[in-house]
Amino acid sequence: MGFLTDVVGEAFRYVADFGPELREILALTLVVAALATAIGVVLGVPFGVWLGLSRFRGRGIVMAIVNTGMGIPPVLAGLLLLILLWNDGILGSWEALFTPGAMVAAQALLAFPIAAGVTAGAVRNLNIDAREQLSAFNVSPAGRGWIAGREVWPGVAAAVAAAFGRVIAEVGAVLVVGGNIEGETRVLTTAIVQEARQSNLGAALGLGIVLLAVALIVNLALTWAQMRGEARV
Amino acid sequence: MKLRLAIGLLATVVLVAGCSGSDRILVGAGTTTVDSGLIAAVESRYSGSVSVVGGSTAEILASADQGSFDVAIVHDEEQESAFLADHPDAVRRGLFTSRFLIVGPADLAGQIAAGTPAEALAEIAARGWTFVTRADGSGTHAREMQLWALSGMDPVGEWYVATGQGMGFTLQVTDQRSAFTIVEEGAFLAARDTLTLTAIEFPDDTDLMNPYSAILVNESGRTFFEWLTGLDGRNATLLANDEVFGQVVYRPSQDSEQ
Amino acid sequence: MKRVSDKIALDMSGLQWSAAGRIVVDVAELDVKHGERLVIFGPNGAGKSTLLRLVAGLVGERGGENVAYLPQRPYMFRGSGRRNLLLGLEDSESNRAEVLSKRLGVSNVIGTAASRLSGGERQRLALARTLASSRPVVVLDEPLAAIDAQDRDAVVAVVGDALSERATIVVTHDEDVAAAFADRVAVMVGGQIRQVGSPQEVFLDPQSEEVARVVGHHNVLVGTIVKSDGPLVQVACSGLMVWALGEQAAGSDVRVLFGAETVTLHTVDPSSSDVGKDSARNHWLGIVQEVIETGRLVEVVVDVGQPVAAMITVGSLDGMGITQGDSVALSVKATAARAVTAAKQ
Missing domain, CATH: 3.40.50.300 (P-loop containing nucleotide triphosphate hydrolases)
Structure with missing residues (x-):
């Protein structure tokens, strides 16, 4: 019991201190996760809308691939990128390995199928009358997609939240392609792993508390936006 | 409001792009030396810009094989030799030496009368005391398996527990079960405050020595490599030891040419 | 046009x-x-x-x-x-x-x-x-x-x-x-x-x-409204005047609709042109054009200037003894007929 209270006390002291190292880690975590989510959403949501609206042979297979992608182990996504980014790899000339850029790319790879899959699900659940009306409109496929995406926007917001939650909480991909370099590529999750490896359980728990707080704030903001949007419409 | 958002986003992109600068030196080093802060304390005394990535010897040499590290700091003779055979241009020098410890509950550890680490393991196995292994392919795990081979015992049975985890978790499990394990001194010192384990003392601990090598992989890392393995680097390592551990755990090699 | x-x-x-x-x-x-x-x-x-x-x-x-x-x-x-x-x-x-x-x-x-x-x-x-x-x-x-x-x-x-x-x-x-x-x-x-x-x-x-x-x-029946009276309008349909439910203004082109089952058939006493009194506002005289038996119901088409169908039972037909060429009177309650605005031609 004494040990547990010690660790928890240390954790809260660590958070309360909010030292420069923690601030730096938090800032990088937010920037990387936000950019990765943005890229994943910008590519994934339109793809999801298209997938949800279209009827073609093999759509089921594409859907299955996307759903599998939603569950891809982050460390596997990291490894795939690592192999590409190795100096002698296909993208080695970018010299992007162990940079925040590589971390953004790896997490975007994780965010994309989630953004696409959740959006496609929301579009597929569109009322049959809405789908019928939509296909009767005299608009381009892109215009149709825009109307459909707007119609299911609470679902799109859920896709954003799910993608952000996944990337900010994952450690496998950022550790492999980021390398957890102090002051360069260290984020909350990789810092937690490192502190835990060192048996600095208080600091590890403190970082975990910060991570959960960030995830909670982002989700509250999105839920609030959803509810406000629902009330307005 | 929108303008501020746009500026913030732009600054972020510039920051991320800027970090992928090609002039920095990338160093891959053993997990314990990085996690403990030792390597950071060493390179902070170097005038240039160095980025340090932690990993197991196998992981670091795999990325170095693809040219992704300029300098590798690793500790497995066998893997190092294989790497040098594949890369005739690479240069290896002895860097520093740490040692492994066999740790366990004080009351049991005091009963062990063995003269060498291998004999101690044989005794633990014979008495059926619990032994916790990382079983994760790390340098520490490799050394443990070598010692079991020397001991003549087969580590199989209910008393032999595998975590498949890193050192920190493995130490916690060992402590909770009042068991034994093998650990690098640096990692043990970092975690000692949270543990009730003590190290077994041996008259002859040669088999527990843990020599690290520095390998120059890419020519761009030469300046740092020469500094690290030269007199200034050795002094920096001693000062870093004091800063991180309050004692010398990673002892610089006297004659670094190999 | x-x-x-x-x-x-x-x-x-x-x-x-x-x-x-x-x-x-x-x-x-x-x-x-x-x-x-x-x-x-x-x-x-x-x-x-x-x-x-x-x-x-x-x-x-x-x-x-x-x-x-x-x-x-x-x-x-x-x-x-x-x-x-x-x-x-x-x-x-x-x-x-x-x-x-x-x-x-x-x-x-x-x-x-x-x-x-x-x-x-x-x-x-x-x-x-x-x-x-x-x-x-x-x-x-x-x-x-x-x-x-x-x-x-x-x-x-x-x-x-x-x-x-x-x-x-x-x-x-x-x-x-x-x-x-x-x-x-x-x-x-x-x-x-x-x-x-x-x-x-x-x-x-x-x-x-x-x-x-x-x-x-x-x-x-196609026609034009000649006057309106409360809920009713009077429509001129090729010489036949028809009262029906409607609120359109006089001069509107309309079609008057009523079901064949709402039309009542009367035999006409040859000595009198009096159709008799009932609550229906539409009373027309005409000649039976056709008698079509459809199971237990009979459709009687009467020419009153234009064809109007009446639906009666076989029993009624037998009782009245109506055959093709007979003179008959029809009545339709104004509330059973509706005047609807015709789409512009």
């Missing part, structure tokens, strides 16, 4: 559609001409909506590009009524949509959130949007289903105006709408077109028992 051309705007001949192994639509021969208003009339489940969806290209392979389509249950997307009014329209069409929304009486709700609109308001908005489209073929599925009965004539008039020269296909199961609107009526039963003709032909002269059941033996 001739609105309907001979040129075919859309040929539906040979359209077929099956769902779950059942043939839903199987059209042998049907087309709509430029400027023509074709009403598809039939019972629920006849395949009318599916035929329209085929025409609009929502199912099946062909068609759709030239078709403006109003679904049976128009869906309102998130946002204001205005957004829904203008959705999918080009700039040039938007102005027309605004004007039509005013004429259809929903210009006051375009600032309201679509989710707060009533069924009738939604249908009018969607109707305005569909009619504003410049596509040459307009397809409307039950366009008046959610619109109150007293407003239907007005809406029909606006729709007729807005369609102008375009080919139009309307699905309805409302006989008043069909009769008021159609140049031609196609009766659809079990996925097939069973009879095509003018409203008078189809409603007065069904070619089969099945069609007869579907159309309910409707009498349709």
Whole structure:
């Protein structure tokens, strides 16, 4: 019991201190996760809308691939990128390995199928009358997609939240392609792993508390936006 | 409001792009030396810009094989030799030496009368005391398996527990079960405050020595490599030891040419 | 003045559609001409909506590009009524949509959130949007289903105006709408077109028992209102004066509708031209043209200047001893007949 209270006390002291190292880690975590989510959403949501609206042979297979992608182990996504980014790899000339850029790319790879899959699900659940009306409109496929995406926007917001939650909480991909370099590529999750490896359980728990707080704030903001949007419409 | 958002986003992109600068030196080093802060304390005394990535010897040499590290700091003779055979241009020098410890509950550890680490393991196995292994392919795990081979015992049975985890978790499990394990001194010192384990003392601990090598992989890392393995680097390592551990755990090699 | 051309705007001949192994639509021969208003009339489940969806290209392979389509249950997307009014329209069409929304009486709700609109308001908005489209073929599925009965004539008039020269296909199961609107009526039963003709032909002269059941033996008289009296109007139909329910102004072109079952037959005493007294306001004399036995009911077609059908039982027929060529009197309560505004010709 004494040990547990010690660790928890240390954790809260660590958070309360909010030292420069923690601030730096938090800032990088937010920037990387936000950019990765943005890229994943910008590519994934339109793809999801298209997938949800279209009827073609093999759509089921594409859907299955996307759903599998939603569950891809982050460390596997990291490894795939690592192999590409190795100096002698296909993208080695970018010299992007162990940079925040590589971390953004790896997490975007994780965010994309989630953004696409959740959006496609929301579009597929569109009322049959809405789908019928939509296909009767005299608009381009892109215009149709825009109307459909707007119609299911609470679902799109859920896709954003799910993608952000996944990337900010994952450690496998950022550790492999980021390398957890102090002051360069260290984020909350990789810092937690490192502190835990060192048996600095208080600091590890403190970082975990910060991570959960960030995830909670982002989700509250999105839920609030959803509810406000629902009330307005 | 929108303008501020746009500026913030732009600054972020510039920051991320800027970090992928090609002039920095990338160093891959053993997990314990990085996690403990030792390597950071060493390179902070170097005038240039160095980025340090932690990993197991196998992981670091795999990325170095693809040219992704300029300098590798690793500790497995066998893997190092294989790497040098594949890369005739690479240069290896002895860097520093740490040692492994066999740790366990004080009351049991005091009963062990063995003269060498291998004999101690044989005794633990014979008495059926619990032994916790990382079983994760790390340098520490490799050394443990070598010692079991020397001991003549087969580590199989209910008393032999595998975590498949890193050192920190493995130490916690060992402590909770009042068991034994093998650990690098640096990692043990970092975690000692949270543990009730003590190290077994041996008259002859040669088999527990843990020599690290520095390998120059890419020519761009030469300046740092020469500094690290030269007199200034050795002094920096001693000062870093004091800063991180309050004692010398990673002892610089006297004659670094190999 | 001739609105309907001979040129075919859309040929539906040979359209077929099956769902779950059942043939839903199987059209042998049907087309709509430029400027023509074709009403598809039939019972629920006849395949009318599916035929329209085929025409609009929502199912099946062909068609759709030239078709403006109003679904049976128009869906309102998130946002204001205005957004829904203008959705999918080009700039040039938007102005027309605004004007039509005013004429259809929903210009006051375009600032309201679509989710707060009533069924009738939604249908009018969607109707305005569909009619504003410049596509040459307009397809409307039950366009008046959610619109109150007293407003239907007005809406029909606006729709007729807005369609102008375009080919139009309307699905309805409302006989008043069909009769008021159609140049031609196609009766659809079990996925097939069973009879095509003018409203008078189809409603007065069904070619089969099945069609007869579907159309309910409707009498349709075309005329012009001469005066109105409270809820009633008096309509001059080719010399025959008819009282019917209606609120249109004098001078309006209307069609008067009443079912054959609402017509009462009287034998006429040859010594007196007095028809006798009852509460009906319409009393006409005529000559029996035809007696058609359909099971236990008999349809008696009487020429009173134009043909009017009466439905009586076999027992009544035997009791009255009516045969072809006899003089008879007809009476129809004014409240059983409705005057509906005819779409502009």
